[in-house]
Amino acid sequence: MRTLGLEVRTGLTQGREACRESQREQLPRRKAGVVSTMAGTKALLTLENFINGKFVPCNSYIDSYDPSTGDVYCRVPNSGEEEIEAAVEAARAAFPGWSARSPQERSQVLHRLADLLEQSLEELAQAESRDQGKTITLARTMDIPRSVQNFRFFASSILHHTSECTQMDHVGCLHYTVRAPVGIAGLISPWNLPLYLLTWKVAPAIAAGNTVIAKPSELTSVTAWMMCKLLERAGVPPGVVNIVFGTGPRVGEALVSHPEVPLISFTGSQPTAERITQLSAPHCKKLSLELGGKNPAIIFEDANLEECIPTTVKSSFANQGEICLCTSRIFVQKSIYSEFLEKFVEATRMWKVGIPSDPSASMGALISKAHLEKVRSYIKKARTEGARILCGEGVDTLSLPPRNQAGYFMLPTVITDIKDDSCCMKEEIFGPVTCVVPFDSEEEVIQRANSVKYGLAATVWSSNVGRIHRVAKKLQTGLVWTNCWLIRELNLPFGGMKSSGVGREGAKDSYEFFTEIKTITIKH
Numbered sequence: 001m002r003t004l005g006l007e008v009r010t011g012l013t014q015g016r017e018a019c020r021e022s023q024r025e026q027l028p029r030r031k032a033g034v035v036s037t038m039a040g041t042k043a044l045l046t047l048e049n050f051i052n053g054k055f056v057p058c059n060s061y062i063d064s065y066d067p068s069t070g071d072v073y074c075r076v077p078n079s080g081e082e083e084i085e086a087a088v089e090a091a092r093a094a095f096p097g098w099s100a101r102s103p104q105e106r107s108q109v110l111h112r113l114a115d116l117l118e119q120s121l122e123e124l125a126q127a128e129s130r131d132q133g134k135t136i137t138l139a140r141t142m143d144i145p146r147s148v149q150n151f152r153f154f155a156s157s158i159l160h161h162t163s164e165c166t167q168m169d170h171v172g173c174l175h176y177t178v179r180a181p182v183g184i185a186g187l188i189s190p191w192n193l194p195l196y197l198l199t200w201k202v203a204p205a206i207a208a209g210n211t212v213i214a215k216p217s218e219l220t221s222v223t224a225w226m227m228c229k230l231l232e233r234a235g236v237p238p239g240v241v242n243i244v245f246g247t248g249p250r251v252g253e254a255l256v257s258h259p260e261v262p263l264i265s266f267t268g269s270q271p272t273a274e275r276i277t278q279l280s281a282p283h284c285k286k287l288s289l290e291l292g293g294k295n296p297a298i299i300f301e302d303a304n305l306e307e308c309i310p311t312t313v314k315s316s317f318a319n320q321g322e323i324c325l326c327t328s329r330i331f332v333q334k335s336i337y338s339e340f341l342e343k344f345v346e347a348t349r350m351w352k353v354g355i356p357s358d359p360s361a362s363m364g365a366l367i368s369k370a371h372l373e374k375v376r377s378y379i380k381k382a383r384t385e386g387a388r389i390l391c392g393e394g395v396d397t398l399s400l401p402p403r404n405q406a407g408y409f410m411l412p413t414v415i416t417d418i419k420d421d422s423c424c425m426k427e428e429i430f431g432p433v434t435c436v437v438p439f440d441s442e443e444e445v446i447q448r449a450n451s452v453k454y455g456l457a458a459t460v461w462s463s464n465v466g467r468i469h470r471v472a473k474k475l476q477t478g479l480v481w482t483n484c485w486l487i488r489e490l491n492l493p494f495g496g497m498k499s500s501g502v503g504r505e506g507a508k509d510s511y512e513f514f515t516e517i518k519t520i521t522i523k524h
């Protein structure tokens with residue numbers, strides 16, 4: 001069976017490999033990923049950019065860490081303007097051929113890529129877990145299946161778009177619209193759901209006939225690089241998908257500022273989105289910005305707590321709380337507040353933190369040391385403000401194997417007795433931390449839920465259908481899940497209001513974003 005060649009060795013094998021590597025470390029690297037460099041006695045996986053259908057080495061590299069151990073295990077190209085120039089040239093040359101293909105032909109290529117990713121599901125899941133810190137179980141059941149689904153979904157939806165036509169018989173005119181791909185799409189994705197969010201952008205962009213330059217997060221580049229190994233076999237022509245690795249300020253900005261890249265789709269933080277907006281403004285680029293959240297869960301006294309509690313534990317702590325849709329403010333109606341709190345804390349304590357390969361773990365390691373420190377700093381701040389930490393960080397003890405003691409783990413943490421204007425209730429923490437507070441009335445909770453700058457997602461728990469509709473309509477969020485969380489219908493618009501973003505993604509929305517529309521009038 002073919003593998004994607006993710007050759008990071010451990011134990012004895014690694015020692016032998018390191019020894020071999022030491023004998024040839026002066027030789028130039030030739031084969032992406034397989035040839036490694038020295039760091040102490042460890043052999044490192046070394047990635048290369050993928051430009052014009054070929055793996056291309058870079059002049060300098062960034063260390064990438066295994067979040068579960070804190071060890072450097074991979075080197076990521078530290079690309080810049082030069083690599084973006086080469087990628088633009090390749091994407092420009094590939095555009096006429098790719099955009100001229102029929103939607104059916106492009107659809108077949110996307111289906112083949114989906115099949116190939118699916119055949120490598122286990123290998124990709126292991127790699128995603130190692131690179132990101134999430135459990136292998138989550139990568140196996142969510143990240144990689146959804147990446148496959150992204151290609152299948154857009155392979156199908158691209159076949160079903162129609163355009164508009166209107167008549168003006170009194171002046172003898174017929175009007176209609178046509179759509180065309182925009183050109184070279186710049187795609188910038190984050191580290192929390194690496195392949196999942198990268199493919200959510202690549203699939204609709206190429207389905208619509210664009211060529212792309214993607215820049216994954218420098219913290220989690222491995223599965224994007226593995227996907228590149230499948231592109232040729234899937235029938236993606238050289239230059240249609242180019243992946244350039246490196247940091248935001250260096251290669252990300254070079255991509256955003258390039259005058260021949262008319263469109264940027266970005267998922268990540270609000271400050272970065274601000275910078276991207278500034279850099280794009282002189283070129284009037286099309287922008288889709290999918291940003292953070294401070295998502296409320298509103299739990300009314302008639303909620304079914306048996307369903308609400310496990311789902312709210314999951315919505316708070318899934319993927320270490322590192323999903324923009326995670327719940328971080330839980331408003332509970334006063335009459336059930338104590339009961340909820342007690343049961344919620346009990347259920348949170350069952351949300352096991354473990355090494356990513358542990359099948360019984362619900363949560364793995366956070367993405368980086370810096371991020372772990374940032375998340376912890378919020379808890380410290382809450383404590384100094386007089387809030388109570390009911391479980392997790394600083395309250396319970398985390399037990400880890402010796403090899404993982406330097407990993408970026410922390411326990412899921414529940415905070416209460418906290419004011420709405422505390423930074424823990426206002427800012428995106430993006431970690432396994434959630435705040436629980438009581439409320440009295442429907443109007444009050446809507447006002448408090450809406451009182452933050454973000455507007456991405458909310459959950460509402462009640463058995464009163466009328467109330468659910470009323471509250472859902474008044475919440476200032478792009479998504480509202482009632483009596484559930486993160487059930488995705490990929491056809492429908494996905495995205496946020498206020499500081500949570502600009503634009504929507506989904507079947508029709510992504511198609512509209514990745515194409516330009518033109519109105520044509522025929523006088524007959």
Ligand SMILES: NC(=O)C1=CN([C@@H]2O[C@H](COP(=O)(O)OP(=O)(O)OC[C@H]3O[C@@H](n4cnc5c(N)ncnc54)[C@H](O)[C@@H]3O)[C@@H](O)[C@H]2O)C=CC1
Nearest residue numbers: 189190216217247248249252253268269272291292324430
């Ligand atoms: N979808 C979401 O809501 C996400 C939110 N975040 C939030 O952002 C915080 C910081 O995480 P970061 O990784 O620093 O997010 P970020 O927004 O800086 O990174 C996201 C992507 O943007 C790129 N990038 C960074 N600076 C750039 C620039 N100047 N120009 C072009 N591209 C640039 C990064 O390399 C990465 O590929 C997290 O703590 C979390 O609060 C992070 C990831 C996803």
Ligand SMILES: N/C(=C\C=C\C(=O)O)C(=O)O
Nearest residue numbers: 192267322323324325488
């Ligand atoms: N954009 C994010 C999640 C998207 C989930 C989905 O499309 O289902 C994020 O966490 O950044």
